[in-house]
Amino acid sequence: MTTAPILKIEDLRTYFYSRSKQAFIRSVDGVSLEIAKGETLGVVGESGSGKSVTALSILGLISVGPGVISGKIGFHSDRIQKDLLQDLGDFVKLTTRAGKVMEVTKDVVGWERNTERVMSKVRGKEIAMTFQNPKSSLNPFTSVGKQITEAIRLHTAMKIEREAKERALTWLDRVKIDSPRLRFDNYPYGLSGGMCQRAMIAVALASEPSLLIADEPTTGLDATIQSKIVDLLVELKSELGITTMLISHDISIISRLSESVAVMYGGTVFEYGPAKHILSAGFESKHPYTSALLASIPSAQNIREKGYLPAIEGDVLDTINIPEGCRFYSRCNQVTEKIREKCARQEPDLRQIESGHKVRCWLYFD
Amino acid sequence: MPKTILEVIDLKKHFIDRRGLFSFFKQQRQSIPAVDGVSFNLKENETLGLVGESGCGKTTIGRTILRLEKPSSGKIIFDGKDITSIPTDELRQFRSQMQMIFQDLDAALNPKMDVRDILSEAITVHHRISDTEVDNRIGDLLEQVKLKKSKLSSSPHELSGGEKRRVSLARVLSVGAKFIVADEPTSALDVSIQAQVVNLLRQLQKQLGLSYLFISHDLRVVELISHKVAVMYLGKIVEIGLSDRISNRASHPYTQILWSSLVEKQSKETVQKAKNVQAGRWGVFDFEGPAAGCRFAPRCPVYESMGKPMLCTDAASEPRLTDIGGSHQVACHFPP
Amino acid sequence: MKKYYQISGQISEFSDLPFWKKADVVDLVYVGYGLLIVALVVVSYILGSVNLLPRDPQDIDLQLIMAPPGTAGRLLGTDFMGRDILSRLIVGIQAYFLPGLLAILIALCFGTGFGVLVGYRGEKFDTGITYFTNLVDSFPRLVLILLVIAAFKPDIYYIMLVVGLTNVPVVASLVKGKIQFLKQKNFIEADIALGLPTRIIIFRHILWHHCRSLLIIQATLGMAEAILIETSLSYLGFGVQEPTPSWGNMVQSGANYFMQGKFWPSTAPALAILFTILAFHLLGDGLNNILEDKRST
Numbered sequence: 001m002t003t004a005p006i007l008k009i010e011d012l013r014t015y016f017y018s019r020s021k022q023a024f025i026r027s028v029d030g031v032s033l034e035i036a037k038g039e040t041l042g043v044v045g046e047s048g049s050g051k052s053v054t055a056l057s058i059l060g061l062i063s064v065g066p067g068v069i070s071g072k073i074g075f076h077s078d079r080i081q082k083d084l085l086q087d088l089g090d091f092v093k094l095t096t097r098a099g100k101v102m103e104v105t106k107d108v109v110g111w112e113r114n115t116e117r118v119m120s121k122v123r124g125k126e127i128a129m130t131f132q133n134p135k136s137s138l139n140p141f142t143s144v145g146k147q148i149t150e151a152i153r154l155h156t157a158m159k160i161e162r163e164a165k166e167r168a169l170t171w172l173d174r175v176k177i178d179s180p181r182l183r184f185d186n187y188p189y190g191l192s193g194g195m196c197q198r199a200m201i202a203v204a205l206a207s208e209p210s211l212l213i214a215d216e217p218t219t220g221l222d223a224t225i226q227s228k229i230v231d232l233l234v235e236l237k238s239e240l241g242i243t244t245m246l247i248s249h250d251i252s253i254i255s256r257l258s259e260s261v262a263v264m265y266g267g268t269v270f271e272y273g274p275a276k277h278i279l280s281a282g283f284e285s286k287h288p289y290t291s292a293l294l295a296s297i298p299s300a301q302n303i304r305e306k307g308y309l310p311a312i313e314g315d316v317l318d319t320i321n322i323p324e325g326c327r328f329y330s331r332c333n334q335v336t337e338k339i340r341e342k343c344a345r346q347e348p349d350l351r352q353i354e355s356g357h358k359v360r361c362w363l364y365f366d
Numbered sequence: 367m368p369k370t371i372l373e374v375i376d377l378k379k380h381f382i383d384r385r386g387l388f389s390f391f392k393q394q395r396q397s398i399p400a401v402d403g404v405s406f407n408l409k410e411n412e413t414l415g416l417v418g419e420s421g422c423g424k425t426t427i428g429r430t431i432l433r434l435e436k437p438s439s440g441k442i443i444f445d446g447k448d449i450t451s452i453p454t455d456e457l458r459q460f461r462s463q464m465q466m467i468f469q470d471l472d473a474a475l476n477p478k479m480d481v482r483d484i485l486s487e488a489i490t491v492h493h494r495i496s497d498t499e500v501d502n503r504i505g506d507l508l509e510q511v512k513l514k515k516s517k518l519s520s521s522p523h524e525l526s527g528g529e530k531r532r533v534s535l536a537r538v539l540s541v542g543a544k545f546i547v548a549d550e551p552t553s554a555l556d557v558s559i560q561a562q563v564v565n566l567l568r569q570l571q572k573q574l575g576l577s578y579l580f581i582s583h584d585l586r587v588v589e590l591i592s593h594k595v596a597v598m599y600l601g602k603i604v605e606i607g608l609s610d611r612i613s614n615r616a617s618h619p620y621t622q623i624l625w626s627s628l629v630e631k632q633s634k635e636t637v638q639k640a641k642n643v644q645a646g647r648w649g650v651f652d653f654e655g656p657a658a659g660c661r662f663a664p665r666c667p668v669y670e671s672m673g674k675p676m677l678c679t680d681a682a683s684e685p686r687l688t689d690i691g692g693s694h695q696v697a698c699h700f701p702p
Numbered sequence: 703m704k705k706y707y708q709i710s711g712q713i714s715e716f717s718d719l720p721f722w723k724k725a726d727v728v729d730l731v732y733v734g735y736g737l738l739i740v741a742l743v744v745v746s747y748i749l750g751s752v753n754l755l756p757r758d759p760q761d762i763d764l765q766l767i768m769a770p771p772g773t774a775g776r777l778l779g780t781d782f783m784g785r786d787i788l789s790r791l792i793v794g795i796q797a798y799f800l801p802g803l804l805a806i807l808i809a810l811c812f813g814t815g816f817g818v819l820v821g822y823r824g825e826k827f828d829t830g831i832t833y834f835t836n837l838v839d840s841f842p843r844l845v846l847i848l849l850v851i852a853a854f855k856p857d858i859y860y861i862m863l864v865v866g867l868t869n870v871p872v873v874a875s876l877v878k879g880k881i882q883f884l885k886q887k888n889f890i891e892a893d894i895a896l897g898l899p900t901r902i903i904i905f906r907h908i909l910w911h912h913c914r915s916l917l918i919i920q921a922t923l924g925m926a927e928a929i930l931i932e933t934s935l936s937y938l939g940f941g942v943q944e945p946t947p948s949w950g951n952m953v954q955s956g957a958n959y960f961m962q963g964k965f966w967p968s969t970a971p972a973l974a975i976l977f978t979i980l981a982f983h984l985l986g987d988g989l990n991n992i993l994e995d996k997r998s999t
Contacts, residue, residue, distance in 0.1 A: 015706075017706045022707075022708065022709045023708045023709065024706070024708050046556035046557060046558060046559075047527070047556050065706070066704075066706050101708075102707065102708050103705070103706065103707045103708070104705070104706045104707075105703055105704070105705045105706075106703070106704055106706075107703050107704075108704050222419040222420055222583065223419070223583050223585065223624060223627045223628075224419060224623060224624060224627050226627060227626070227627035249556065249557060251557075252628075292558070293557060293558055296557065296558055296560075296561035297557060297561075297586070298561075298564075298586040298587055298589070298590045299586075302590060303586065303589045303590050303610075303613075304610075306590065308565050308568065308569075309561040309564060309565055309590070310561070311558065311561035311562040311564075311565055312558040312561070312562075313562075315526045315528055315529070315559070316526065316556050316558065316559065318526075429891075432895055434891050434894060434895060458897050458899075461895065461896070461897035462897050465895060465896070466891075466892070466895045468888045468891070468892060470887060470888050472887060473887060473888030473889060473891070473892045474888070474889070474892030474893075474896070476889065476907060476911060478911040478912070479911070487898075488896060491896060491897050491898055492897065534892075537896065538896070541896055541897060
């Protein structure tokens with residue numbers, strides 16, 4: 001496949017700032033990943049891993065603190081091919097000490113203006129996003145039907161109200177909302193969580209984007225509704241062939257929908273590669289975090305034997321106090337004497353161990 | 367023979383929907399039957415898992431048993447004593463033994479107090495103890511819940527999710543809990559921390575002989591930690607039995623649908639059954655006008671496949687929990 | 703251009719720096735200024751009550767009418783009757799200080815009482831008390847005050863009683879709102895479930911931990927309001943009557959001479975009113991931001 005990936009993120013860093021501690025919150029601290037056309041990339045991570053912030057950074061939706069400070073976001077669709085962070089260097093100056101960024105001088109207002117100029121052509125039309133908490137992410141003052149119609153008129157060639165409305169109705173039907181004509185005029189408060197999520201997916205897809213970013217599409221919903229939403233996404237995927245970046249902490253959903261997976265922890269990517277390799281139990285060469293994470297989910301075997309779960313000790317990384325060396329060192333159960341020194345002192349690079357599979361771990365370095 | 371620590375008999379909790387100032391004049395007040403006739407037993411050292419979708423009443427049951435809500439009718443018998451309507455002062459003695467872990471991680475953790483204050487307040491609720499005793503007790507508690515001593519001077523907002531959970535566990539243990547209602551104890555936690563908390567809960571059960579009412583929507587965790595599982599739908603228990611029975615050989619169509627949402631369980635038949643229901647419409651739960659007869663009928667695939675028999679929707683014949691062997695009970699007219 | 707820098711070395715594990723480092727400089731200035739003025743007022747009040755004044759406030763000296771500040775030892779000059787303005791200002795504090803405290807006390811005590819009743823017990827009390835508070839709220843306060851003045855005498859204490867009562871609904875709804883918030887977050891339930899006695903829940907947890915900042919703020923705002931009302935009424939002639947000094951009536955009596963170019967007798971009390979009310983407002987605002995932890999991060 002020689003076509004360029006639709007999205008190629010290189011060494012993205014998005015920082016926030018804690019005034020009370022006078023320190024940076026390094027939410028995204030060197031993230032690189034790519035999404036090929038037509039593919040679904042699942043981004044897995046726990047809280048603090050930076051997955052949502054990565055999505056918001058792509059769309060230029062970070063308006064607090066220093067925000068995006070370095071990196072490249074290469075976007076390549078049929079209509080637009082550019083690095084979305086092209087001009088960042090003009091607005092940001094970094095001072096690094098001992099490899100860590102210690103000072104950031106940023107023209108926040110200027111960058112904001114620049115972002116608006118660049119991203120206004122991208123948001124919705126090229127990259128669409130659905131958010132967690134569907135009820136509060138939709139506009140509470142407009143009916144869901146109108147929101148879809150608005151998206152259609154803004155981002156597609158269909159500008160006539162009547163036509164757009166018809167198209168919106170077909171979308172409502174496509175996301176399996178019952179009685180589309182009735183629901184068209186419903187406001188978000190009158191719909192259940194599951195329906196709001198479907199509506200939000202409709203809004204996103206109705207703009208016919210080249211890339212869909214779905215941030216935790218099933219969190220907060222009931223178990224049965226969750227599986228329905230996943231089924232819907234599977235269907236839409238095979239019907240429309242949309243390229244998707246799926247963010248979730250729920251590994252079962254990621255495994256059902258993604259071809260590739262990126263495992264994030266503490267603001268960086270620990271492992272990246274084909275989903276069927278990374279997420280299947282029993283496949284050997286995986287990052288210690290990934291294997292420990294998978295092992296800690298109650299499996300059929302655990303349940304049958306009623307044994308204790310092999311839990312990862314310690315707490316999830318606090319992105320203010322990032323240690324020297326590997327971010328997972330303090331919790332890792334696969335550290336050998338040979339690499340202990342390195343794990344404690346130096347952070348490994350993301351290195352390719354086989355075709356399409358990259359791991360950030362000293363275990364795989366010789 | 368472990369004794370029964372909790373008996374719930376036909377417990378009902380109806381919420382009265384008050385609208386407007388003169389609602390007490392209104393003849394017809396909307397009554398929402400959040401818990402509509404629930405019965406079960408719980409023994410010492412046992413965990414009863416309670417599952418169901420949101421709105422089915424599982425949280426309300428937990429709260430009503432602890433008398434945080436006034437029961438509308440029915441009986442709650444704790445450790446042999448009927449506590450359904452005893453006055454608050456008498457109730458307080460029992461309160462120390464029956465406790466609750468709330469879904470919200472921050473509940474019970476007063477942001478203006480640090481961990482040491484929170485725990486010493488809890489310890490001294492029922493007894494006057496000297497300061498050194500309090501310190502010793504706190505030390506023991508921290509060990510039990512595996513929390514570092516350095517966390518004692520932290521405020522709740524400085525704690526991670528897992529740590530907050532541990533502090534609230536320590537708090538309820540310090541008053542001498544024997545029975546704990548755990549309302550979604552792991553939902554707000556990261557996956558890797560969930561495993562820690564689940565392990566901790568099981569360890570504590572073994573060490574201290576605790577009983578849990580484990581309310582959760584995470585079916586895998588429920589299966590792992592519970593001895594028995596009860597499935598609730600719209601205020602009633604529709605199936606109750608040993609945990610591996612419920613997960614592998616469920617009888618009630620609703621239970622089967624619930625478990626079909628788990629990826630691993632998706633064998634061909636369950637997916638097929640689930641698909642049939644998926645073809646149906648998904649409106650919002652209609653509490654205010656539950657169907658006559660079996661509440662699940664409108665969504666029930668068996669009802670559909672049997673040609674909508676009258677028995678299921680007949681108001682007079684609501685299905686009751688009936689024994690189908692091996693302490694397994696189902697409320698269905700046509701259990702497969 | 704915004705500059706962010708990280709401190710080198712260990713980042714503190716606790717996010718609780720002492721409040722003077724955490725708070726916005728602006729808020730600290732507000733509180734500092736407010737406290738300064740409050741201290742001045744209290745000291746002046748004490749001086750006034752034990753009669754430790756530079757001059758006798760009622761001492762009429764017809765040879766020193768409208769003297770500018772500094773003349774013959776009168777630090778702030780004299781008014782149209784030759785009386786020392788500074789002393790009269792100090793005594794004028796007595797016109798609003800205790801009455802203001804009365805208003806605050808009534809508002810806070812009854813307001814908290816009602817607020818707790820409704821918030822904690824809710825249900826039966828809610829409707830009745832809500833009606834009562836709406837009733838009181840809808841009454842125009844000025845009309846009420848004038849009614850009281852007409853029915854009884856223009857006694858500042860009666861007036862402050864009315865002011866206090868009309869503030870009860872405000873305090874009550876704030877307290878009630880706080881309790882509802884606590885209920886929603888399951889704080890109160892967790893305490894009940896633990897078996898904590900009701901008095902500890904109400905007095906320690908609800909009132910002391912969660913309501914104290916809002917009550918302090920209501921007290922400062924209440925005092926500011928009391929000063930404003932007292933001085934306004936005295937200015938209009940309905941409050942404290944001559945020759946007893948009140949900042950309000952001092953402004954009034956000096957007003958006649960304003961056009962003659964002798965603006966000091968009017969301006970001195972006016973500035974006093976301005977800076978004092980401002981101080982209480984800023985104190986309340988600053989304390990609100992500091993105590994309620996309104997950080998920007």
